[in-house]
Amino acid sequence: MAGEILVPTKGGKASDDAVTLACTLARSRKSKIRIIHVIEVERTLPLDAELEPELRRGEEVLSRAERIGRENNCPVETELLQAREVGPAIVDEASERGVDLIIMGIDYKRRFGEFELGKTVPYVLKHAPCQVWLCREAAG
């Protein structure tokens, strides 16, 4: 089964695991992998503002993802995006490219003693036009 897998990444262990999982899956499905990192731009700035520290960090995150792809013998395509909100940017990218699957790594986060998903993951789960797989890091 060909097609494209979209992996939004923000860096960290969970994102690395998501890229590794995408590589394994892509090899068996003969799919392409597209890895994106979204920089959230505050509304006080224009959308195309040059945010040097964020750009540098985003490039590091994508380089790391490319390295994981190479280690898994799986070529990956990467792109740095700027958007007002991460969730809609991921969904828009998935819709525009007609991807078959989104794989997202999520941290095990607690807030006031309760497990929390944040706002990006629920948005993608609710609005993505394709399958969404979550790869949660181990608890604790």
Add this chain to the structure above:
Amino acid sequence: MYIIVIGGGKVGYYLTKTLLAEGHEVLVIEKDARKCETIAEELGSIVLRGDGCEVRTLAEAGCNRADMLIAVTGHDEDNLVACQVGKHKFQVPRTVARVNNPKNANIFEILGVETTISSTDLILAHIEHELPTHPLIHLLTLKGIGLEIVELKIPADSAVVGRRIRDIPLPSDSVLALIISKSKGAQVPGGDTVLAVGDEVIAVTKPENEPALRVAFTHT
């Protein structure tokens, strides 16, 4: 152009939709969570939940770089405050307010809101134009120079029928720009142009000279 729209009701929604289609960057500020959700689902992530009268909300919205702020809530007081905060705190170059009660339009203008839009006045203007009960119709107000462009229709019993324009005493600061007659169409009037029944006269005048202009052309 970056445009902030305060109020995500019907007016705000369709205004935003049109402005987005024209290629502008638009952000809607709306208090109601349900309306925010609807706008976000329909138009994308271009909505911020909050009170558009609050400095904090406008700062978060990037009011400092906005080219225009348009306040279209159903409350005149909110529209006025939002425009005032945008203008004086964030130096937004242009503010536009919806005026629900036409009596408030003057207050908005005195307080520096450049453009006010009253749906009541708009409907009245259309009624004036469509129903031939008003001899003088406002076409345009040139705010910067204190002039108005008006249209007068010459009634059958007017004293100016059959007279040359040079013989009609016009109020000061009033200029006849165009005469539209059924027989000759549009023509630039000269001193020898003779007026006929049903001619439409387009004139530029000062608001205070409007009654005198109306009398000059419609008096029997």
